[in-house]
Amino acid sequence: MSFASLGLSAPILDAVKKQGYDSPSPIQSHAIPAVLDGKDVMAAAQTGTGKTAGFTLPILERLSGGQRVRANRVRALILTPTRELAAQVGNSVQTYSCNLPLRSTVVFGGVKINPQMLKLRKGVDVLVATPGRLLDLYNQNAVNFKQLEILVLDEADRMLDMGFIHDIKKILAILPKQRQNLLFSATFSDDIRKLAKGLVHNPIEISVTPKNATAKTVEQWLYPVDKNKKTALITKLIKSNNWKQVLIFAKTKHGANRLTRHLEGKGILASAIHGNKSQNARINALADFKSGKVKVLVATDIAARGLDIDQLPQVVNFDLPNVAEDYVHRIGRTGRAGSTGQAVSLVCADELKELKAVERLTNQLIERRIQEGYEPVNELPVTVLDGKKKKIKKPKKPKQISKPNDGSSDKSSAQKPSVKKQTRKPTAKRTDKPEAKKNAPRRRVRS
Template sequence: MTFKELNIIEPLLKALNEKGYTNPTPIQQQAITPALADRDILGIAQTGTGKTLAFSLPIIQHLHLQKADERVKGIKALILTPTRELAIQINECLNDYTRYTAIRHAVIFGGVKQNAQVAQLRAGVDILVATPGRLIDLINQKIIDLSQIRYFVLDEADRMLDTGFIHDIKRLLPRLPKNKQTLFFSATMPKEIADLSRSILKNPVKVEVTPESSTVDTVKQYLYFVEKTEKSELLIDLLKKDRAKSTLIFSRTKHGANKIVQILCRAGIGSSAIHGNKSQNARQKALSDFKSHSIQVLIATDIAARGIDINQLDLVINYDIPNVAETYVHRIGRTGRAGNKGTALTFCSNEEKKMLKDIQNLTGKNLIVLKQ
């Protein structure tokens, strides 16, 4: 099945093609068609399964196809997510997906000053990605009005429970219009989340993807416990010991990927980064140089790395541990392919130990600890 067979319109197909998306993932195959038909969705899926595209494309397509006289001012779609990292990631995806449309989107989250976010909101936004705390704050300041919302996405609902945002969600729900389409996603369904889903979904289509937990047996997995401030020094030491290895390094953010390139450049280690802010030509050149061994080190975000398929990749380094355990499986699966052996190194700081535990619980394996 292709995206074209899911009746995705041309501007979206063009954007997907430029980013290397060809065939939809299982969650996209199951969710996009009913979502395009205005059905509510109950999705049970983890990050890394392609669910951001599954809920974004129908919303973008609906908004793009609305006639000019049907368009109303104000925020029309709200995507609610538990963490600023995930909110930023979703907004980066929207940059890619809306490239050939006039749809405007923005992201808001706490922990930073609100001025720039407020300025963007006042300039006009169709799709808003938000964390609950900042959203409620701006609603209380009468900066955000949710009365025109037609599409509502609650992403990673079970993590809302873990992060203590569930009460904020319940406070927000009465502020949303009753006549809207709701897309509800959660990796697990504890009782409180199941009850919440039943209270806000109308005759939903249930879509489910089994989490991928198996790690490739041909990949040796090692772990370094290292403070965040010492990661760059460890990385340089490791890369200088064996410059011949083709190494793919994962960063959680685009800014982080750029910073790693700068650090390696100062250390005399040639590298390139690929992420959503890079042009398609720049990404293709970086990938081509990496495959031809013109450069030995490539730094990537998880989203940008989806198009990477290299049979003889020696080493994967998790400079940042992914927020979601399944993403670790996808990352290290890029080495040890086609019968070749591979190595995966993971850097774990104190604040990342919980995420490490999630990975070990998912895979059923303890990573081998190495000393610096």
Template sequence: MTFKDLGLSAALVKAVEEKGYTKPSPIQEKAIPFILEGKDILASAQTGTGKTAGFTLPVLHYLADTKHPKYRPLRALVLTPTRELAAQVYDNIREYSKYVNIKSAVVFGGVKAKPQIATLKNGVDILVATPGRLLDLHDQKAVSFKRIDVLILDEADRMLDMGFVRDINKIISFMPEKRQNLLFSATFSNDIKKLASGILKNPVSVETAPQNSTAKKVTHQVYKVDKKKKTEFTIKLIKDNNWTQVLVFTRTKHGANKLTEKLIKAGVSAAAIHGNKSQGARTKALKSFKDNSIKILVATDIAARGLDIPLLPHVINYELPNIPEDYVHRIGRTGRAGAAGEAISLVCSEEVEYQSEIEKLLNEKLNSSIIAGFEPTDTAPPKRAATQSKGSFGKKKKPGSSKVSNGSKPKNKPHFKANKTSGSNSGRGRTSAPKKKRF
């Protein structure tokens, strides 16, 4: 089957073929015909399989095929969880719409709103946005949702994880009830199904791979490593194998900065990308990584959903995620579009349970090895670490001190000692709560 066989216009087919695509991927082949028919879609596909083209191409076909109101009101809206993903989707829309009369734009936070307002004022057919900035612009009356025909939620599960459900519902409340809704996600959960039931009308369910599956050409390797030797082992892996492009994931922003500094000190070019970085710094780091100006990009999970790096060969989990589904999204940055990739995880003793939860999710055992000189020193069975709540942006509570804040013991109450592995504290025996460290 070809893109032309799917019913797309000649102009769109020409643009797609110029990008080197001649045959639609399974998700595109299944979703595009239903979207062209105007049906609501609930679609799941593993990351890197062409989901973006799966919804942008038929929506562009619809917009180009229908009459443009003179003042160009917004008619299609794509909501994404992160700035990087918004920019990526927008780039694809521009490339696919080069031969059709469609105006597109992207808006997200971290940059000045004035240029975005000016762009919207000139009229936009399709807009890609993050929820927070979009609501700000709506409050400023810079954008209207009254004429929207198509709403697309991309990576909807991540938007829920990041706490955007209220923003999404508020945005939807300003839209006409009669519209087409497309919900795309790499993974499904009960929360996603609940969200879908409130938005989609008689949806067609499209799924091209088992939920939470990973690309077939990605190999998984776990190294059991002492926690204090992870940085040394990471540098050894990169140097011994002469790797030139590696995406490394940490759990915290502070950890990403610290590892980046140590890599640079060891003579390995690197940059960090996370939520505390300005949009300019994030864009510069990603560009340098893509054009091989730097070898290593160190990222938190905010980057797991929005980075599109062609033929990325290696992903390293410097720390395992404490939400198993995030493992799928992290390693989904490699092995994209049918290419081979390698996912390496450095697992210390306290992360063994995280590995078990990931293996349960994937329904497969990950190959594990121990390298002489880097063996974990703590071989005792680890206690379960505090599970990160969804929407906490990768933060992990730091164990509290056993001392009270004013240095004295409370009257008539025992002095409780903090559990070092629980990541939480009961708070008993304190005159005030301990300060939490911000990552």
């Protein structure tokens, strides 16, 4: 199958060819025709399989033959959970629309809002945005949705969780009811799927890979290690394996900063990227990592989505994520576009709950390897896929049987003496006044 057979026009096909793509991926071959037909779509596919092009290409095709966009208005809105993902999607839109008379822009927080307002003034065909900044622009009358035709929720599972759902509901309330809805994600939990069904109308559901599966191109294993030895172990792994480019995920911002300082102290060039960093600092850190100026990028889960690095060889989970689905997104940064990669996790005994959740979600047990010199004192228990603990039957206590000494049987002597409960007899209700007690002392009446 070729891109031409999917119904895309020559200008878009030329832009695709310039990027070196000859044939569509499975998610693209299923999603592009459905979007071109104007259907609502719920699509799930592994990270790195071309989901962005799966909705970008048909959207551009549909908009290319439509009406001209008016001032401050938008024809297609793509919402993303992170700034990095918004920037990546925006780049894809610009790349594939290079031969089309369409305008697009990207808006997100962390930078000045005035330049973004100026770009929206003439109107844009495609707007890529994070929810918070979009609401800010709407409240300042910088954007209007009366001309909106298409809404996309990229990484829909994250957009519909408790962190974004309030902003998403506010945005949905100001959008026109008649529109095409597209939901794309690598994972769809049952709760998110139920919530998503309220946004789409008779959707075409596309799933080209097993539910919440990880890519076969990624080799996964874990090292059981005590929490206080994780920093020393990751340092050893980087140096002894001569890793040139490593993306490390930490659970907290402070943990990311602390690990970065440690690695730099050991002579390993490293940068941190997380929500407390300014947007310019995040952009510079990512650029240095991609160019090879720094060997290690330590990130929180803001980098689990939208970080597209060509042939990234290693991803390390310094801490397992609280949400199991984020594990799939994290390791999806490697092994992209058919290349191979390695995903290594450092797991301590305190993370047993998180490990079980990841293995249940992906329906596979992660291989365990022991690093010599870092064997854990606090052992990481063996896990099973169903998450059920094996019941250990406790031996029954032998009955204590007293020997009869009065000629009675063993059975009667072994029994506990029965205690007859004394029941209180019901008292009749008094119908008359009680008589005074005979011996009761008389009360002296003072005159």
